[in-house]
Amino acid sequence: MADNWRVYKEYFRLHLKTAMEYRFNFFAQTIGMFLNDSIWIVLWFLLFRELGTINGYNAADATLVFGIGALGFGLVFVFFGNANNIYRSVEDGGFDFYLMTPLDEVFHAYLGRMMYSAIGDVLFGMMIILVLAHDQLPLALCAAMLGAIVLFAFEMMIDSLSFFVSRPRKISAMLHRICVSVSVWPVDTYSAGLRGVMYLTMVAFIAAVPRNVVASASWSMLGWLAVVATLLLTTSILLFKFGLRRYESGNMMTTRT
Amino acid sequence: MTFAAYRGLFKTVVKEDMLNFFGDSMPSAVVTLVHCLVTVSIYAAVQKTLFYGIFSWGMMVWYLIFAQVILSAGKGIIKEINADIQTGAVATAMSKPYSYPLSLYATFLGSIPMELFGTLLIVIPFGIFMGGAMLQAHAILFGVLLVFFAVTINFLISLCIGMIAFWTEDADPYMWLYSKLMFLVGGMFFPLDVFPATIGVIVKALPPAFIIYYPAKLLVKFSWSEFLYVAGMQLLYIALLSSIAYLMFKRATKKVMVNGG
Numbered sequence: 001m002a003d004n005w006r007v008y009k010e011y012f013r014l015h016l017k018t019a020m021e022y023r024f025n026f027f028a029q030t031i032g033m034f035l036n037d038s039i040w041i042v043l044w045f046l047l048f049r050e051l052g053t054i055n056g057y058n059a060a061d062a063t064l065v066f067g068i069g070a071l072g073f074g075l076v077f078v079f080f081g082n083a084n085n086i087y088r089s090v091e092d093g094g095f096d097f098y099l100m101t102p103l104d105e106v107f108h109a110y111l112g113r114m115m116y117s118a119i120g121d122v123l124f125g126m127m128i129i130l131v132l133a134h135d136q137l138p139l140a141l142c143a144a145m146l147g148a149i150v151l152f153a154f155e156m157m158i159d160s161l162s163f164f165v166s167r168p169r170k171i172s173a174m175l176h177r178i179c180v181s182v183s184v185w186p187v188d189t190y191s192a193g194l195r196g197v198m199y200l201t202m203v204a205f206i207a208a209v210p211r212n213v214v215a216s217a218s219w220s221m222l223g224w225l226a227v228v229a230t231l232l233l234t235t236s237i238l239l240f241k242f243g244l245r246r247y248e249s250g251n252m253m254t255t256r257t
Numbered sequence: 258m259t260f261a262a263y264r265g266l267f268k269t270v271v272k273e274d275m276l277n278f279f280g281d282s283m284p285s286a287v288v289t290l291v292h293c294l295v296t297v298s299i300y301a302a303v304q305k306t307l308f309y310g311i312f313s314w315g316m317m318v319w320y321l322i323f324a325q326v327i328l329s330a331g332k333g334i335i336k337e338i339n340a341d342i343q344t345g346a347v348a349t350a351m352s353k354p355y356s357y358p359l360s361l362y363a364t365f366l367g368s369i370p371m372e373l374f375g376t377l378l379i380v381i382p383f384g385i386f387m388g389g390a391m392l393q394a395h396a397i398l399f400g401v402l403l404v405f406f407a408v409t410i411n412f413l414i415s416l417c418i419g420m421i422a423f424w425t426e427d428a429d430p431y432m433w434l435y436s437k438l439m440f441l442v443g444g445m446f447f448p449l450d451v452f453p454a455t456i457g458v459i460v461k462a463l464p465p466a467f468i469i470y471y472p473a474k475l476l477v478k479f480s481w482s483e484f485l486y487v488a489g490m491q492l493l494y495i496a497l498l499s500s501i502a503y504l505m506f507k508r509a510t511k512k513v514m515v516n517g518g
Contacts, residue, residue: 032430
């Protein structure tokens with residue numbers, strides 16, 4: 001565990017140093033993503049101005065769902081930026097690199113990259129939570145972090161597909177896009193049937209349920225969310241490790257210095 | 258000779274897409290369907306007879322579907338240019354006996370037919386189920402022409418944005434902003450009639466409106482006068498953006514260094 005933490009810190013330092021080598025692009029990506037997310041606020045306000053309140057949801061509620069989703073997405077892709085990228089290394093045989101160290105292969109594989117633009121998501125998500133949920137700040141941050149764990153579990157399950165499917169690129173991209181885009185929508189505004197699908201597939205637990213935790217100020221609901229997040233994460237790790245047994249080396253030699 | 262090369266590129270991409278139809282085109286079609294589903298679901302929750310004062314429920318459903326379909330056509334051109342510039346593949350592409358931007362246009366157009374076919378295959382039943390079969394043949398016939406102009410404008414803007422990478426080495430942030438501006442001022446989630454009158458006049462005159470809003474609107478609510486206005490404006494924007502892209506490319510080529518060996 002201590003080894004993992006030491007390696008993690010080293011990787012994180014390395015990612016930040018790499019980012020600073022291309023300072024302009026780093027800041028352009030961060031600011032670009034922040035602005036990109038901010039446009040959603042205008043979208044929600046324009047949409048709800050026409051539609052009014054839907055199932056108790058207004059523009060601020062939809063913005064909070066989006067903000068929590070953005071923070072969760074940002075946390076996953078800043079700290080475990082290789083999420084939704086593993087299939088590439090499995091496809092081209094580069095995954096061997098992660099297997100040749102005494103570290104846990106799942107842990108090692110996911111910290112191999114940082115998505116710099118995701119820092120913009122984190123900043124945006126934090127801003128939204130500070131503005132719309134400042135009176136429930138600890139609860140909101142905990143709920144967003146649990147949402148991030150659910151998203152990470154989804155990404156790991158999607159990545160696991162690459163061990164079972166021969167050409168996973170398009171299918172992985174499809175599932176990732178669906179998962180990310182659907183989860184930040186206010187799913188509680190949907191009809192009962194569609195809402196049921198969102199809850200059964202657990203997509204609602206990425207941002208909509210964390211928002212409901214904040215709205216109801218319920219620590220017990222947060223506990224249930226933690227149970228779901230833990231179960232999903234455990235399942236995804238087991239699935240990934242099970243899939244890993246099917247991985248065949250491409251004998252590709254890579255070094256990192 | 259050159260035109261034959263572009264035609265060859267177009268045909269190659271179409272054939273590739275036909276071979277990998279279920280593996281490549283259908284996943285993108287499913288994403289478009291899901292986007293249609295979540296967007297339409299928000300409107301479905303509101304029991305209104307008239308949306309934005311112009312669209313009935315059926316029209317609104319088809320407008321949202323067409324908006325998603327138009328934007329999904331030929332995505333990824335900015336990423337392609339970005340990758341070409343970052344990996345240096347652009348130098349190889351430029352050494353070929355044809356124009357790099359026009360070769361991109363040929364592959365861009367080639368990527369549309371199968372993806373569009375796959376998307377329509379699954380969104381049409383969805384549209385009929387949600388909004389009813391209410392489309393008119395002449396609106397579809399002339400609407401297709403507007404959609405062709407629309408994807409061309411989208412390509413030209415994407416080309417200009419992608420070429421920014423010649424100077425900054427990374428066009429991703431500009432791509433994100435462009436995609437969200439398309440949502441906002443293109444009319445992806447709502448018709449542009451949502452804007453207050455003064456802002457609406459400006460927004461409706463910008464290129465994104467001619468990529469999504471007008472073509473999608475005319476496909477569901479056709480009028481000859483608006484069709485002629487939109488087609489004229491689209492051609493004007495195509496001419497303007499082509500000139501900008503040409504000038505940008507001319508300057509960008511000076512930044513490409515080719516080392517033999």
